[in-house]
Amino acid sequence: MEDSPALWISGLRKVFGSTVAVDDVGLTVPRGSFFGLVGPNGAGKTTSLSMCVGLLRPDAGSVRIFGADVWADPVRAKELVGVLPDGLALPERLTGRELLTYTGLLRGLAPDTVAERADELLRVLELTEAERTLVIDYSAGMRKKIGLATALLHAPKLLVLDEPFEAVDPVSGATIRTILQRFVHAGGAVVLSSHVMELVEKLCDHVAVITRGRVVASGPVEQVRGDRTLEEAFVHLVGGRTGGGEGLSWLAS
């Protein structure tokens, strides 16, 4: 426990019907690191992250959060991690504050602590104005922000965030970036998935490239990208090439 990594994944595998979504994925997220998971659409990012936090049962492999096995010792592991999934609903018919209060009490926090933290989170994430709006009426960006607030509420040591910047406006995006950077500086670890390479390059110190369910590169950002930009390295790694140069002669002729 003392020096186990923030997140350790080994031999993770998930098969849906005849599709192998995740195939022998292994990763180590060191403590205090800002870890980016990048990959093309359908590469298995969301599937992998869901298995890391106990939302999807893997066919094989194991996941440990600070040494606690997510599937064998779920209570300990879940105490340490904050989760923001992508594309899942929230308890929709609560207001933002009610959602945070409910989450905090269900996690067993003291009511005063919950009230104080909810206040601060709503203020910092600029959700105070929407105080009395139900989550079902939130915009996509606001949903990301309230989701992040529920992930942060219990002061986790590891954050697992699936596409946290999607549909978030630039100002809120900057706020979230600052919060996450402070979290890492204070010793927490963040794992986020994204397909915006510039963002990952700017924000993360570690990166893993996943494609067709497999990890094809993993390590410190400088090491993975070499002397190219991360985007060029990514295109090279996933075996793609930038198309669009040939054919289509009828277009705008």
Next chain:
Amino acid sequence: MVGVLIRMKLRVLSHSLGGRRGVSYAIGGLVGLVAAVVSAGFVISHPGGPEVGTTIAAALAAAWTLGWLFGPVLTGGGDETLRPENFALLPVPPTRLAFGMLAASLVGVPPVATLIAFAGLVVAALSYGAGAVVVAVLAVLLQLALAVLLSRVVIAALGAVLGSRRGKDLGVLLAAFVGLAYVPARFAIEALAPLIVGQSSPVFTSVLLDLPTGWGADAVGAAARADWAVAIGLLLALAVLDGLLVLAWARLLTRRLTVPQAAGRGRAAKTGTERVRRVLLPVSPVGAVVGKELRVWWRDARRRAMLLTSIVIGIFIPVFSSAGRSGIFMLPFAALWIVFFASLQATNLYGFDGSAVWHTLVMPGAARADVRGRQVAWLLIVAPVALLAALVLPGVTGDTTAYPWVLAIVPAMLGASAGVMLVLSVLAPYPMPAQRGGNPFAAGGRPGCSRALLQLGTTLLQFVCAIPAVALLLIGQFDALPVLNWLAVPVGLACGLLAAWWGGRIAYQRLAERGPELLGAVRAPA
């Protein structure tokens, strides 16, 4: 355009009918086809002359058209295989799009079943000569178009009205009450059948024939009398009506495609009762879940509608069955029906949450609090209503001997329901329609036949739980020992508590072990 849309619909249907969905679709289709053949049979052979046949055909056409109107509202269906939004950017005038969508709507099992049901008219016309047959064929086609178009236009109009979230909430209530209408409808059919067959009410018969749904049958009747002017006139009128409906549908399509769905910013949530809740509910994980559940039961229109309808049905059924026949007077026992229906409707609690279940799963050890909280919240809502009915109705109806019975069985059933509903919610969950966006009537997955059986079987456990109390009551009754009768009340309560505790335990252990599978089961298909 028409050909492309029909091919597209066939392709989508064939893609979406794999596996279990295909089976349930096939069963539904089979039932529809049998109903159609029976309908057609009634028109072809019946006790009475051609006049009666025409009236029966008109009545059946009206019934099938009503089915097209209310079916989608009731089942949350509405054919959304091809969505007009998919064609919004095509440079096609709306009327042509409406025609294309109409043609595509005519592909599928329901239109074929309707066509068969209506086609009885053609067979019946065979004995009146070739002219009548031609009239009948045209009438059947126009009548089918009328049913499909009416259904499409009404659903589209409702969809336009119910675009906002508050409107959708209204729509859910509307659907719930249409579902209730079957009770009066049964009595209506019992009363009307002799009028149709016996031709005993000329007014009713002429109304049936004067409605557009009767024009086709009327035209065939006119052709049988060689009254060609009337026959052709009625066919023309039907065609014009169909045309007008196509135009109306085109207008509604344009609206659907150009007017954005209202963002539906709901009224701000009330927080005034907050202090009351804080005082009454314990500050604990279970208390937090109870608070959330109470809010959601009230704020989610689907849940509210279910509660309201179960209370209304619970009172309706005893009233109707007491009023209808000379049977036992059941109103004093309405509380039992209320509990029964309220529990029947709450057997997919995690389905209401949909993918939001993840939120519970990521919290350490939250399964127990979640299950217990849901049980308590349901009891807090249903128990007062049921107990009020149990305390008031026997007294009001003057049947005071019912008191020990009701007061003993209600707590047993309440407790058993609170246990059983959680077990079912966890063991046999199914996805519900997504809460945001889309057609207010669009359904997600439907529970299969096996689930319905499971649900029925498990619901019977409620009555098993009441057996000890009922046994005491029976002994008390026969031996005339009022003490035993009243002893049944605490026994019922104890059985109820035990069942709730035990059911909840099974549910939270299962939830903790198989949470990810539950999440997978209730996620609405994208």
